[in-house]
Amino acid sequence: xxxxxxxxxxxxxxxxxxxxHNMPVITDPEEARADLVLASLAAITHAAEPDVDAxxxxxxxxxxxxxxxxxxxxxxxTAQGLAKRPAKNLWRNLVxxxxxxxxxxxxxxxxxxxxxxxxxxxxxxxxxxxxxxxxxEARAESRAEDIMxxxxxxxxxxxxxxxxxxxxxxxxxxxxxWLARAVTAPKAEEVFxxx
Numbered sequence: 001x002x003x004x005x006x007x008x009x010x011x012x013x014x015x016x017x018x019x020x021h022n023m024p025v026i027t028d029p030e031e032a033r034a035d036l037v038l039a040s041l042a043a044i045t046h047a048a049e050p051d052v053d054a055x056x057x058x059x060x061x062x063x064x065x066x067x068x069x070x071x072x073x074x075x076x077x078t079a080q081g082l083a084k085r086p087a088k089n090l091w092r093n094l095v096x097x098x099x100x101x102x103x104x105x106x107x108x109x110x111x112x113x114x115x116x117x118x119x120x121x122x123x124x125x126x127x128x129x130x131x132x133x134x135x136x137e138a139r140a141e142s143r144a145e146d147i148m149x150x151x152x153x154x155x156x157x158x159x160x161x162x163x164x165x166x167x168x169x170x171x172x173x174x175x176x177x178w179l180a181r182a183v184t185a186p187k188a189e190e191v192f193x194x195x
Contacts, residue, residue: 044081
């Protein structure tokens with residue numbers, strides 16, 4: 001396809017269709033480093049092929065040494081070219097392994113996803129810990145109230161020291177032993193014997 005007068009064309013276009021049939025399989029980082037754009041195109045054109053994992057690993061390794069102004073657009077170009085194929089997940093994981101040298105949109109997206117996931121996991125873990133602590137405190141408080149109720153119902157004198165010791169205890173096993181003793185102890189102070 002030419003443009004301009006026949007005797008002096010100003011533009012000649014020769015279309016080329018790139019696909020797995022005419023693109024090399026570049027699995028060596030040195031070969032990828034020699035032509036990063038070709039390696040990126042190879043990854044995109046072989047995205048559905050079994051060799052894509054090795055191609056993406058070679059490209060990722062090669063891009064680590066490339067200047068940011070070259071690596072950044074190629075990371076994005078490769079991600080966009082892989083579209084929704086499974087290879088895109090591998091590419092995201094490869095660039096997520098060491099994002100310190102990638103500051104592209106994809107790298108930021110991966111960082112944000114990781115931050116959100118970690119934040120959710122930490123929030124869930126903290127929530128579970130707090131819930132467990134609150135339940136343990138509630139059980140201890142309930143058991144302390146039970147001890148005090150039994151002592152009161154039995155008509156025993158309860159000093160401030162006994163009341164304070166029972167209500168300030170947070171050890172569920174110790175409170176359980178005191179509760180068992182509160183049923184039979186002749187004096188409130190004897191609940192603590194052997195404690």
